[in-house]
Amino acid sequence: MAQDHSGTAGQEPVGYDYQQGWYPTQEQPSYGEQGYGYQDQQWQSGMPQQREPEQYQQQPAAGYEQQLYAPTGYQEPQPYEPSYQPSAYQPQSYEPPVEPAPAVAEPTPGPAPVTDPVVEAAPVAAARVRKVSAADRLKDLAASVISGEHAPGKRALLIRAGAGVAALAVLLTAGVMVTADRSEGEAAGSPAEIPKTFTVAHAKAWAAEPATAPAAGADDTLVGSWLLGDAVVRADSTGVHAYALADGKPGWTLAPPVEGAVPCGLSPTVGPTGLGAALFRVSADPKSACTVVSAVDTKTGKAAWSKPLSDTKDAYGARVAVLEDKVVAVGDDRATAWAAADGKDLWTYGGQGKFCTLSGGASGKTVVLHSTCADSVPADQAVALNAADGKLQWWRGLNNQPKTVSVLSAEPAVVLTTGAQPADDRIFAWGATGDPAAEIPVTAEGGRLGVTRGSFDATPTVFFDGQTLLTTQTGADGSHPAAVAYDLTTGKPRWRTQVAEKGKSVPVGVENGALLLAGDERLDQPAHLTRYAVTDGRATAGGGYPQGTGSLLTSGRVLTGGGKVAVLPEHSANFGVAAAFQAKG
Template sequence: MAWGAAVVTLLGGLVGCSSGDADGAGEKPREATWLVGPDRPKTMKGKAAWINGNAVVRVRSDGAAAYDLTNGRPLWTHTVPAPQIVCTVAEHADQGVGLIGQGLEDEPCDRVTAIDLATGRALWTRRLARTAIPGTNYYGVIEAGAGSALVPVAGRVRALDLRTAKARWTWTPPRGCAFTAEDSAMAAGPDAVVATFRCGRKAAKVAVADPARGRTRWVADLGVGAKFDAAEVLSVSPLVVRVKEDGERSRDELLTFDAKGTRLGAIPVSGPEGDLDLDLGDFTRRIAVGGDRIHVAAKPPGARLLEQDLLTFDLTGRRLWRSTFEDGVTSLALAAGGLTVLAQDPGDPALLIALDPATGKPVRKSWLRYDVNVSCRMFVAGGRHLMVNAGASTQSVPAIMAF
């Protein structure tokens, strides 16, 4: 496995960036503390990333590797057996364990492996009984949470012990419904497991279960019709679900629910506020949900080529504020009560902008030394901003950059 080598470096002056103030926010240059070079071979693709203690773990086509947050020192690598690839990933790790799905490229993704994130060792691998995830790069069909590995089994959701794979419970879907890898999704938090289910040809539902026993707490109809395409879980607490239909007069909305299953609001993905940037084809995220706020990038009507807005809504769907970025929004992260946006005009250094999440006003700006891949996931951990390449590699874009 030819993972890029970590380079500990102090980088020189910035090239092609301006100085001065913008809206009262001082722009301070930031240099990379360490980086991991571009993937080789260049056919590799980034699939996911997790933070585990003082390490960042990046998953790519042929496995996973961990690096020390402080200095980028390689800690371990895990390689899936050739010619298999990583074909799906649990978005979150839990209790020091991450889950990957693996299978032959362009064939069903039919195995799940649990990785000990302290050592890179495979704890177990299980074939998905009577269930195989079609194709590759499906997300939301396996998940780790509340001490369980959640996997689809014959239209139901089964919980396995994260470290031993011992069966804990099986969640029976609502009557007439099934979990289907093509259009359902699951997610988990410490206090709840959430899944969306297809219910025949013209209906879909979202349900929440007790993570200890898999018993249904409540079920809500998603109000779809015959053109139902998919329902994605974007946040567990608060619960935010994206519902998509096909067709010229189809619905595409973010639906929000309270802890009892009452629908609170709906936000159109394409509407008067603009087109929300929710293409989750890789693990890039331009949406952050926290507390009672939804922060999401959007292309406003009549915008220039790269221009994007960052919109913040409450859970009723009411817009609270709008902030415009001429160079677009590459990624955003919500951590420790702070909201950070990564923006970049291709060919220019990237810009980190810290915003007041209550108002959207800039608090601090700083330029970065490197270009950043437009398919980038940003994490804030260990006092650092981590830019993890979420797409295919290039000659120049590192797999990970730490600032």
């Protein structure tokens, strides 16, 4: 798994010094600009002594007296000394957050009141979806009328019963589901809240065939996708191909920047001007370097410009993102930004130590990296850069000695660390200034969180809505999953809703204030999507997909928009390169 690593911000690079691990013209960071206000530091007896602003000397920030991470900023890289002793602001041993008593539900701040922040097993069982037959509904209606204090006459009863059956037929056709924990008057969601792509039933609009026949033995793994206004785009080893959103017919194909190059990644999103970015390997060998960046005009499918990220011939991994006016790529040894319009070099960051290894990604105005340098203490660090100029915003040491580190998101800043045992795996999140905000165990009493792939992956398993993390939790024994949400400012769960449907369910996106979970087709249920409100986890069951859809919805990337649900399977050999569904009616 790729590791994240950090360094210092720089000016326009003149030449990269591979012995020193930085560009000679880079400015060293001023720690007076960091969130914790470090102004300088002096070296005494081989260890850094940090001088804090007056307000931090008098009174530490409330709630951060014992944090896993504390700044250990330095101006010059120094080798680790065994005699090093922690200063006053070195990390303290982490104390896990005390779980609230099961019988007491703690309210969670949010745009809407949450009556059950964490739904436990008993309420979940009561909340399972119950289908109501027309006969049962009619029986209940008749019983309620006859038992009333002022019961109508027989003729009026028959008229009312007939009207009730007609109304019920309309409701059932519309796919209204009644849940046991809702009152009759509660609505599952108004038309304004539920988009057209999420309705009662869907018909298959088209299934796309490959634009070109794949070479024998070619890797068919999805490396990225885009949903445009009139097309859906798939990237794998055969190339970057567009298919018309209306009928799935092949559109443009992006020419590789050099002969024999194959795609190894796409930017998660397309910029405001319709510019996307693709990464290419120099050859079809999956171990070859992923080092060439091409800016793509998605209207024409032509490359606006191409740039090398590195000249290495060895294995090299990278991620690329398109921000408002720039393209940012993070490679194994540097992060680089170019002007989106013409590819002009803007900045390069090589780490703030020697022989640094980096990984991560960018979104909004921030680049978040995992950094490991030969002389950094601690070895693993989370680093945030200003995307505008590449300068260091803040960094925090990862003192839990992780086995691997993966950056899940840049805004909000979230990383996943794994340890020697599954119980050691943690999610860490920070605020905009690097303040430690949350630590979430991946494995807890309720099971394990599905957070293996983040925002920069071709098929994410965890999603973010503001300061809310959304994913699924599966029991330790692989039992039935639940949809879950965590508050990244506190690390506490906001809600947990057991999945009512049978079979496999995976998160596929966030749409109009709701987490979307896709479910497999079974003998007793069609393939489907279910919405879970971000605010309180309330489930709204989606409509069915055609018989024969099988596990297509859970096999890759699901994108919604333009009145269609587009599905790009992770492996084209299983379900083809792309398919689209449209709501009936």
